[in-house]
Amino acid sequence: MKKKLIIALLFATPLFFVACGGGESTEDNTSSSAVEAPKEASNDVASYDPQRGEGKFDASNVKIGALDAAMATKGKAISETKCFSCHKLSDEKLVGPGWKGVTSRREPHWIMNFITNPDAMIDKDPEVQAQLELCLVRMPNQNLADEEAREIVEFMRQNDGVK
């Protein structure tokens, strides 16, 4: 199992560089003749919290209540453009896993972190890495705004039967 994981990661590494080469760093890389290019996100797995994921969101800034149908409708519209190429609403895997039941498996803020910051989490989250072994395609960063991520979660809750 462990061996397999390493192979999967090795395979994924070049793709990772494609996705991250450039990174978020704003430091000046060119002030002298040749300076450090941006580094990829830190690989500090020890500090990773698999319940929360990694990103902007946690239990304090994502509030969940009764279903907001209008918000769910917006979430569906975004998903049609950015998500449904790879995800079905049933539990059937397409390119990635089906969405059915995701809101009972995952905290809303974990989902929001993952869909807005997939690369860092694919590299650190053991369950996501296991998923990568099955799918072999890294979930793309689809450049979702914070609000859009929240709307998608609302749509996922609706899909899971939340009223």
Added chain:
Amino acid sequence: MNKKNVFVFMVAAASMLYLGSCKPKGTGNAISGDAASKVYVAPGKYDEFYNFVSGGFSGQLSVYGLPSGRLLRVIPVFSVDPEKGWGYSEETKPMLNTSHGFVPWDDLHHVEMSMTDGVADGKWAFVNGNNTPRLARVDLKTFRTSEIIELPNSAGNHSSPFGTENSEYIVAGTRFSVPSDYENGDVPVNTYKQNFKGHISFVSIDKNSGEMNLAFQLKTPGVNFDLARCGKGKSHGWFFFSCYNTEQANTLLEVNASKNDKDFIMAVNWKKAEEYIKAGKGKKQAVKYAHNKYSDDTHTATSEMKNEVTVLDVSEFPDIVYFIPCPKSPHGCDVDPTGEYIVGSGKLAALLPVFSFDKIQKAIANNAFEKEKYDGIPVIKYEEALYGEVQKPGLGPLHTEFDANGNAYTSFFVSSEVVKWNIKDLKVLDRQPTYYSVGHLMVVGGNTKKPVGKYLVAYNKITKDRYLPTGPELSQSAQLFDISGDKMQLLLDFPTIGEPHYAQAIPATLIKDNQVKIFNINDNKHPYVTKGEGETKVIRQGNQVHVYITAIRSHFAPDNIEGVQVGDEVYFHVTNLEQDWDVPHGFGVKGANNAELLIMPGETSTLKWVADRVGMFPIYCTDFCSALHQEMQGYVRVSPKGSNVPLTFSVGSNSAAE
């Protein structure tokens, strides 16, 4: 650098020296020991400068990093580029439209960065098309050609695309004088003196959008215009153009255009010309030229044919244009950072004249003109405009740029060298050989009010033995010099695309943080966009079939298409649904008579494909996108004309037949 790297370097450096020692005399001995470390940019590190290098007869613009000499990008401009679908996709075809129809090639000679206060600002690069006269604007946020404008009344847009201090205007002087488009051109070739005229286009640039507009043209005596430079600081408001063939020869110019001891630098008071235009003194002339623009909203180019230009005949206005005698067939005509000194580089001359802007102004005020006008234009007396001459600088001076310390650097084609000299005392300070026959050179910021200096690159015309031989043709060679010390130091050779003429370099910091990384799919206004797989469809309109198809790692939707018939024109409108940087998808279809598409994240591009025979035609992604890239494929079934196979399309649902 760790030990292993050091070792690799030493081996590399040693082998360079070793190879050098085997070459014919003089080829490899100019390198000193620390050159390698000065150009080494370690893996993952960035170059300090972007170097925009004309691609010459390739028609494209190349982008190198300095000091490494690494090729970063080839930007298609005037020539089709199947790799990027440029000129092949339906959206980009209009960019190459002209009054002569679709012209898929040109000869790109010079580069001019947009400027603010006389310094490059990193917004746009302007480039010229020499053959079918055109001017293009490259957007440095996308590294793509955004706009191309054709130039009427011109033939050979060589004296271009030089700009004013704030890019108010980019100029385009015709290399060949010809009868104007608005007069009868069906005249004997040997009536040059009577019927051939020059036209200099002033193309205004919108400060915010960069959009180009052919503001006016100056009609001049018939000569060849070669290069140009705007004034700076005190000479802002003036433009200087080098002119040759003042003999007005129409045949065997090699001999007949080299008779006069002096040709001209043409000084243009463009502020004055602008006033006359504003006062309505220009004449509207009927012409025909294309103006092509690419929109990042619709991801589509449009081509508009325009039919009028305002022309000012300079012989009718006494205070716009003056000729300054300049020995001999001048090429470069370069203004120093202060705006006071104008260096003429007569390519057949044995000295370099340096003209003084103050003296030129004084001469005009005092009417210090030659007795005879040239075709109605006053000629300032040589001595009255001259600051001084650099004596015996070398043979065949072509082009001059400047550093921040009052020094000039001139390329010498015939004697194959770069010469550093002091502007004030006109003394030669250093000379270094080039390999071989340098044309243009460039200093970082060396055309601006505030040169950066540091590096000089010589763009050579002849390569010979500099690289491993590759048959009869060799790539042209650029040579990087360190000019931070008193003596110039050769650091590096690197090969170039096409034939590099002029180039400019600017600090990477002006450009690198402004890059567009994706196009927002929600803002995509392409008429055939598909925003999600739910919107995919295939529609027949007569014999046209429009396929609304999406691409995402790693499948197309739809990927099974049936019901296409022989003779159908199929338009694949491919939308890349990705929203992540550096994830383009490609699109190829068997038998396409054009090229691939390369579609950026959030963009839509269209490939036209005519089904020419019955059979099964695979489509696939050409740009490696994920571990399952090789699975990113589909099939188009083509049936005979009139077949009753219905038009269907699907992804994932067309189960295998039992």
